[in-house]
Amino acid sequence: MPPPPYLQASMIHRTFALIAALILMTVSALAQDSAIQSLLQTHRETIEQSSRKTIGPVITALATSGLPSAQTVLEKWQAKDMWQRKADGQFFYAEKIDSKTYELFDFETNSSVEKAAKSDLKQLKPNSGIRALIGTALVQFQLMDPDPVKRHDALISIERDPEPAHLEPLRAAIAGEQDAALLAKKQRLERLLTARYDAASEARVAAINSFADDLGVDARAMLNPLVQTKRRVVAGDVPADLNIARRLTPGGDDLTGDAAYAMLVDAGLAPAKIDAADIKTTLAANIVDGTVGGVPVAELDDMAGRDRAYAALVAGGLAQPTPTEAQIGAALSAHSFFDAYAEADPAVTQAAEQALRSIGTKVAVNQFLDLSLDAISLASIYFLAAIGLAITFGVMGVINMAHGEFIMMGAYTGYVVQQVIPDYTVSIIVAIPLAFAVTFAAGVAMERLVIRWLYNRPLETLLATFGISIALQQIAKNIFGTQARPLTSPGWLDGAWVLNDVVSISYIRIAIFVLALIFLAVFLFIMKRTRLGLETRAVTQNPRMAASMGINPDRVNMLTFGLGSGIAGVAGVAIGLFAKVTSELGSDYIVQSFMTVVVGGVGNIWGTLAGAAMIGFLQKGIEWMNPSNTLAAQTYMIVFIIIFIQFRPRGIIALRGRAAGD
Amino acid sequence: MQRSFLFRTPSTLIFLGALALFTIAVTLLSDAFGAGVISTSFVKTLGKTLCLCLIAVAMDLVWGYCGILSLGHFAFFGLGGYMIGMWLMYERTKDIVTASMAQADIPPTPQEVIDAIGTQIFGVVGSSEFPLVWAFADSLFLQLALVVLVPGVLALVFGWLAFRSRVTGVYLSILTQAMTLALALYLFQNDSGLRGNNGLSGLQNLPGAGDIPQSVMSIWFLWASALALGLGYLLAAWVVSGKLGSVIRGIRDDEARVRFLGYSVEGYKLFIFVLTAVIAGIAGALYYPQAGIVNPAEIAPIASIYLAVWVAIGGRGRLYGAVIGAGFVSLISTWFTGGQAPDLPLGFYTIKWVDWWQVVLGLSFVMVTLFAPKGIGGVFDLITGQRAPERHGADLGPDKGSLQEQEALK
């Protein structure tokens, strides 16, 4: 029911409408003309006029009417769904039935009024300026909407496109908010808007100060425009009414003399300098009988000749003289150069600068944390990729150049499994042991067929395994083609663990980190607690002695090699989850894997771990220093490793003693 | 007194004779000077192959004789190509720019010419400034010196660091591979000053020789390559035939023993490493003008590994083996991957050699390592009746004996 204060008005309008209806001989329910309809009718002319300049009071009237249907009107109006019946000028919202017929609805009751022909109707088409005004007016309704989703949406839209006018409705909407999360969001947004738009300087400074250790991107997005400066030049002294960030001296650190003069030229305060290209154009335009200003064209192939010709042209009035150094100096000293804040209030800019500085420090700390997390995840990838290599290299002294191809095989195994099992979670659970099995088998086959014959000839092993590597790569290319194949991670690995707006790490990387830890544990268990580990260590230290103790070195070597290859396969599944699976997947990681093993030190799993950590952190660190260029980062990293080897030729964790001597 | 080394190593004389015959035969069959049986592009392929043979000789010297499995010699090869490529590209662009600027009303100043060359060359990487490394690009003499100096100095610095810290065996191989990768990645950057992954192109056009047809030019380069190969082979043969050869083979077989004899092993390794790097640089400087383009992909570690493959297939520890390996494998690879080889229908599947050649190459390489460690060169041993015992992968090192007593008795 309409509230009492409006009854009076509605009565009047009802009378008006009745008269109009009688005159126009129209049908229908004019007698129950609603409060909202009468309000609209009051402003009918302004609405029909639809001009941005005059529409303001109408919108305000609607927004402050307190009528529940005012929101509907504004929404429909904004969406260009408000129509006017030509016959009696009544406003409705309409739904299209077909191209010629529209169904009209009443604003108050939301009930269908009639189906009318389009020709009898007039659509109200507010322009974008008016729609924006309506939007602002709608905010207060949306902020207090009973539906929390709508309230949330309203907050998001304000966040995205804040305006000074939002401030008041937002403040009004805080008190009644029941939802704790939304309340916090509203309060935060209120502070953001206060800092930016509040009329009172103190309120703004207080709001700005409240963001001094806030890591939110929104806070920085709010603060940065406040401290934005514009480089300006004026004749004479700096005007006192501007909020000056700093004064600049031409020729100083922040402003070169040339740049300062260019500013003067751009501002129209000084004549332009004539540069070499201008001179050339002018000269070319003034060639007369093979000479320019009396200088033969052939002599214009150096600057001295050109200057001479140009001087002659200037003397003849055919060209603009270029300002002399003295003129330039005089012009520069006659003007003031400065950076001025766009924000006029010095207290606000000062507070904002300070807040940004303090945020900057905190962001740097958090970025370091984020970088460390990145480095750890990179290190675990390298560790996974290198651990198999470390086993075969450390335990057997065999360099397996095909190790990268085993990684690739693992990744392709994962891909094939996903083709068969569509459920991503199940397929990953199946793929990991299957990849292990496939590459384990491939490793054992390779050891039996090739490597066994080449023990004690490490360089030839290197080359033979390289032969296998190129063959495997090409076979993969022939089977799967050259384009990248997807290995999709299950949904629960999507997304990232977000600590704050700076620090976050994706779940896949966490999973890989966990996988690396699991492999470390499994490896330690096998080596320290199982018969195979015991035998492996025995064979590593003294194969002849081990053989005489009844250990079959052939078998141990075979299983060790299989184990190393199998781990490579699992690493392949893990890597395939975030990298594209191609036939070159392995070769992308092989050099880093080698580096990890070499840097870490051979024959010790902790060495591999240390090597992976060092290379991971190093690479991230270098990338951080030179973020634009990962190629350069890799170059520098390799150079660093070559130098590192100088100081620890046997890696971070080196075996010492007579056995390690040669 | 010793007889001249040439007569102690008849294979050198035979090789030089064969090389001369080959060059003459190709010349007589070429488009430019004779029958026209061999197309210009094939002459270029042969010329390039000769350069590959030269770097294979260098590889054999450093690996087959000195035991350093360097996976970085193609980096030196590429650098040599880059050094000569800079001059070729600069001068060629200068010709073009000067010609186009001559059309303008006002004659260009020297600075304008240089700026225009810069824009022309570095436009693809969004720059127009000449980086510092191009400082000598206008001087043929200095760039030729750099062909030798840049690989030489890089090898000297890297080798000094690596050998000094007693990095040997597979460690050293991996380290050289890392060096190569670092260099390739560096050159891939646009701001490396060498046009990033575009590389240097148009190198087949010699400045000031625009009137000479490519068919004639290709023969010139063939001769130059053959001459370089001949001289390089001669130098390598001379080095390995004397006492130095004895020392470096000693280093290959037992480094520590050589050290206890009072030889500074590091110095010898460094000497061989730098010498071979220089030879590789020269080979590259002859190769890339025939190929027409040099880019960082050429330097990637895989190329150096292929080099080792050639030498191993040809037979390392003998210079002609390296030449045969490089020539044979690179030519046959070109044939198979170039699509000339006929497909092999198996009924259920047709083997396209373009797809399967890599597989065959990889596996045949494993076979050679396993069953014919002497490579193709071993065939010559069969001819001359030298037989080595079947050791089935057993060690060749000093501890185990390269010729064990019972084997020697057979």
Add this chain to the structure above:
Amino acid sequence: MSTLLEVSGVSVSFDGFKAINNLSFQIGKAELRAIIGPNGAGKTTFMDIVTGKTRPDEGRVIWGDKSVSLLKMNEAQIARAGVGRKFQRPTVFEDQSVFDNLLLALKKDRGPLAVLLYRRTAGDREKVEQLADEIGLADHLSRKSGELSHGQKQWLEIGMLLAQEPRLLLVDEPAAGMTLAEREHTTALLVEAAKTRAVVVVEHDMEFVRRLNCKVTVLHEGSVLAEGSLDHVTKNQDVIDVYLGR
């Protein structure tokens, strides 16, 4: 008798295990000395330290008339200073001929350039032949050294040592795997060599040591247990306890 090599207070440990513990040792310019000791006594490590293969944790190694420290030199420099070493297992360059092996060892300028430009003179050839004669390999000069018998390889290595013309010879178990006649020949070679230079022989075989007839140093757990003639040390109670008594 003036001292050629003086080792004093040298210790070295590998991963906590003290291989050499405060060892002191000296030898004169023309002296034959045998070092004996049980396994793990530090005999080989001692040689490693003198030849520069292993750096000691502490102690001094002083060499020659000018009393230079060997600790600052690398293996090659020590070898050039006049320390020759023969390894336990014969290590000769098996792929090269006996002649080349000896030529390689011949005392000459060791620099790469000098070696590259080296041309064999008649004098060098004569020297090599003379050496080969001494070690009984005159008929095998052109054979690959890998084809030699074990004993012949041992001799070839001794010959290479002599060709270096060192002032100190360190010989590790020269008689291992030799027949009786070969041993006698070896003994004669070593005794002859010791007339002009210092020779240190590490040996297990007491018979062989007795035949050398020289001063004996007994090592135990990385330090000197006893020193003197063989008869003297074999009567020493400590020596009997740790070594001979077992």
